[in-house]
Amino acid sequence: MTKFIIRRLLQTIPVLLGVTILVFSLMHLVPGDPAQIVAGEGASEQTVENIRERLGLNESIPVQYGTFLGNALQGDLGSSIRSGRPVMEEIGARFWVTVELAFYATLVAVFLGLIAGIVSAVRHYTLADTSIMIAALFGLSMPNFWFGLLLIQWFAIGNWMPESLEFLKMRPSGWGDSWRQIILPVLTLGTGGAAIIARMTRSSMLEVIGQDYIRTARAKGVSERIVTYRHALKNALIPVVTVVGLEFGGFLGGAVLTETIFAINGMGRLTIDAIRTRDFPIVQGTVLVISVIFVLVNLIVDISYRLLNKRIDMN
Amino acid sequence: MSANEIILDVKDLQTSFKTDTGEVRAVDGVSFQLPKGKTIGIVGESGSGKSITSLSILRLLASNGTIKNGEVLYKGQDLLKFSEAQMRKLRGNEISMIFQEPMTSLNPVYTVGQQISEALILHQNMSKKEAAVRSVELLKLVGIPSPDKRVKNYPFELSGGMRQRVMIAMSLACNPEILIADEPTTALDVTIQAQILELIKDLQERLGMSVIFITHDLGVVAETCDYVAVMYAGQVVEYADVRTLFKEPKLPYTIGLLNSLPRHDIEQDKLEPIQGNVPSPHNMPVGCRFAPRCPAATDLCRAKMPKLETDENGNQIRCWIYSEEWDGESEVNLYGETRIAKGRGTKTVLPD
Ligand SMILES: Nc1ncnc2c1ncn2[C@@H]1O[C@H](COP(=O)(O)OP(=O)(O)O)[C@@H](O)[C@H]1O
Numbered sequence: 001m002t003k004f005i006i007r008r009l010l011q012t013i014p015v016l017l018g019v020t021i022l023v024f025s026l027m028h029l030v031p032g033d034p035a036q037i038v039a040g041e042g043a044s045e046q047t048v049e050n051i052r053e054r055l056g057l058n059e060s061i062p063v064q065y066g067t068f069l070g071n072a073l074q075g076d077l078g079s080s081i082r083s084g085r086p087v088m089e090e091i092g093a094r095f096w097v098t099v100e101l102a103f104y105a106t107l108v109a110v111f112l113g114l115i116a117g118i119v120s121a122v123r124h125y126t127l128a129d130t131s132i133m134i135a136a137l138f139g140l141s142m143p144n145f146w147f148g149l150l151l152i153q154w155f156a157i158g159n160w161m162p163e164s165l166e167f168l169k170m171r172p173s174g175w176g177d178s179w180r181q182i183i184l185p186v187l188t189l190g191t192g193g194a195a196i197i198a199r200m201t202r203s204s205m206l207e208v209i210g211q212d213y214i215r216t217a218r219a220k221g222v223s224e225r226i227v228t229y230r231h232a233l234k235n236a237l238i239p240v241v242t243v244v245g246l247e248f249g250g251f252l253g254g255a256v257l258t259e260t261i262f263a264i265n266g267m268g269r270l271t272i273d274a275i276r277t278r279d280f281p282i283v284q285g286t287v288l289v290i291s292v293i294f295v296l297v298n299l300i301v302d303i304s305y306r307l308l309n310k311r312i313d314m315n
Numbered sequence: 316m317s318a319n320e321i322i323l324d325v326k327d328l329q330t331s332f333k334t335d336t337g338e339v340r341a342v343d344g345v346s347f348q349l350p351k352g353k354t355i356g357i358v359g360e361s362g363s364g365k366s367i368t369s370l371s372i373l374r375l376l377a378s379n380g381t382i383k384n385g386e387v388l389y390k391g392q393d394l395l396k397f398s399e400a401q402m403r404k405l406r407g408n409e410i411s412m413i414f415q416e417p418m419t420s421l422n423p424v425y426t427v428g429q430q431i432s433e434a435l436i437l438h439q440n441m442s443k444k445e446a447a448v449r450s451v452e453l454l455k456l457v458g459i460p461s462p463d464k465r466v467k468n469y470p471f472e473l474s475g476g477m478r479q480r481v482m483i484a485m486s487l488a489c490n491p492e493i494l495i496a497d498e499p500t501t502a503l504d505v506t507i508q509a510q511i512l513e514l515i516k517d518l519q520e521r522l523g524m525s526v527i528f529i530t531h532d533l534g535v536v537a538e539t540c541d542y543v544a545v546m547y548a549g550q551v552v553e554y555a556d557v558r559t560l561f562k563e564p565k566l567p568y569t570i571g572l573l574n575s576l577p578r579h580d581i582e583q584d585k586l587e588p589i590q591g592n593v594p595s596p597h598n599m600p601v602g603c604r605f606a607p608r609c610p611a612a613t614d615l616c617r618a619k620m621p622k623l624e625t626d627e628n629g630n631q632i633r634c635w636i637y638s639e640e641w642d643g644e645s646e647v648n649l650y651g652e653t654r655i656a657k658g659r660g661t662k663t664v665l666p667d
Pocket residue numbers: 332333334339340341342359360361362363364365366367368377379380596
């Protein structure tokens with residue numbers, strides 16, 4: 001097992017290097033002179049030259065990359081062209097907002113998804129199962145931003161829960177705010193995830209329920225409830241754990257639209273704003289941080305799957 | 316036989332499954348008696364309905380299966396009339412079962428000890444601690460070395476033979492009246508097979524259980540069983556005590572089966588398998604199900620299904636040859652052996 005973890009850790013090194021190369025190239029892949037683009041049209045020759053100097057664009061590409069990588073390894077991703085503040089600081093202020101959103105969205109997704117999936121599997125081919133699976137299909141196919149807008153219309157503007165409009169005020173920072181401020185964005189993200197978890201749980205449960213050891217449990221005189229929750233669920237959850245982990249990673253990096261709709265000052269919005277204002281260091285920083293998080297989440301998921309599954313795997 | 320108390324009496328059991336291609340009658344006329352403290356073997360080729368018979372007794376069929384007819388009398392009470400709650404009290408407690416596939420029959424995410432304890436806690440009101448202690452004793456009983464360590468193992472840490480021993484320990488946990496062993500050795504290596512057989516036999520004697528031993532291997536039956544029910548295509552076709560069955564089998568199918576076994580006591584030029592194939596459950600012959608393969612089949616055999624008849628010794632047979640209505644010759648040659656048809660007195664005369 002330790003060997004597996006070490007191997008898996010080593011494998012992430014080339015992936016992370018690749019990510020840094022991609023992120024670094026962002027600036028150079030944009031057609032035209034990056035300094036000119038950053039400065040904007042009609043900027044004076046002097047301004048462009050200053051920016052070029054600041055971004056180190058006068059050096060050769062490999063040297064530039066070396067500097068970028070060296071700095072990144074020390075946690076220095078340069079500073080924002082617009083605000084002048086260090087990129088890490090800018091990201092740090094938004095990071096926990098996104099993490100909070102992703103965390104609660106994952107909780108909602110797991111809670112709704114598991115219940116729906118289990119009910120669906122236990123009552124499969126009944127009306128309950130069909131309804132849940134149709135709802136899950138909706139959850140999967142409905143674009144997040146659209147569902148978010150619908151929620152705003154129903155709850156906030158439709159006056160069912162005017163307090164939820166509070167999310168429209170800029171959120172100062174992460175934890176500890178009223179649940180009303182985050183309930184709608186969390187639902188927007190979480191329901192899509194719930195749909196995936198529900199489908200996964202259902203198919204996994206159905207597969208497990210057909211296994212020989214479930215028959216053994218029944219032959220012991222165990223009740224159907226215990227068969228479902230003690231014998232089947234624990235086995236069925238192993239593949240679901242993977243999905244949950246990946247979803248959390250996805251929420252961290254993919255909450256851009258939701259954050260934009262709900263005007264949440266998370267990493268997603270930071271990225272969008274930076275792209276709009278051509279603030280290259282911030283774009284590079286957010287993309288790098290999101291990618292690294294995604295790689296790490298993947299790593300954790302892989303290892304935990306392996307830990308959970310080791311009993312099955314080895315025969 | 317009549318002196319013995321019959322602990323389980325299965326009468327004309329019929330079980331069918333709904334499938335995409337129609338209804339499949341997996342069990343269609345199974346009857347046998349299990350005297351208390353004895354072992355009955357149920358033999359038959361793969362697909363003849365042995366497993367479904369045992370699952371029907373415990374009412375553990377897959378959701379597409381239903382018991383259509385019959386009685387399963389356990390100590391005189393019909394299990395088919397029991398409520399689900401009553402059945403649960405019985406399963407794993409008074410009647411327990413071990414399965415063919417030791418590799419997949421244990422839950423991979425619980426330790427051996429947890430799985431044995433479960434039945435003890437459920438049926439014997441033991442505390443977790445007491446159950447854990449008892450689990451170690453049970454592992455010792457089934458011959459697992461260093462049971463106090465093994466009890467903490469997960470199934471993947473054990474070999475197939477060890478897992479089957481665990482299954483046996485689990486099934487014995489509550490001192491059942493009846494143990495149903497469904498091909499307990501089929502999936503194991505030959506040497507391990509012998510050990511497991513020996514273990515079951517030994518435990519049966521020590522604990523005084525009644526055992527239903529399911530197998531497709533007549534050799535195993537000869538070693539382990541007191542009575543034998545031979546199954547063919549979902550039906551019991553011959554039921555006898557083991558001596559009679561091996562010495563004087565009556566049914567053409569049984570004779571054919573015995574003939575196809577390697578023997579040590581007589582010289583054999585070659586082993587003769589029975590010609591033909593088992594009928595498909597979707598396309599059962601209307602008459603005797605063995606008729607298409609039977610060397611002695613007559614028009615009667617092909618037209619009408621024989622009933623399971625009991626003879627003067629309490630043995631049972633499903634064959635027209637031994638009935639009043641037999642329309643063939645009075646001396647029937649079956650795979651090189653001769654059997655005397657019961658005949659209809661003077662009417663059974665050779666044509667010339
Ligand atoms: N769940 C099921 N659905 C449909 N047919 C089944 C099912 N289980 C068993 N059968 C059929 O029942 C017949 C008897 O099976 P089984 O009792 O397992 O045979 P065996 O004597 O080998 O144990 C087979 O033809 C099998 O195809």
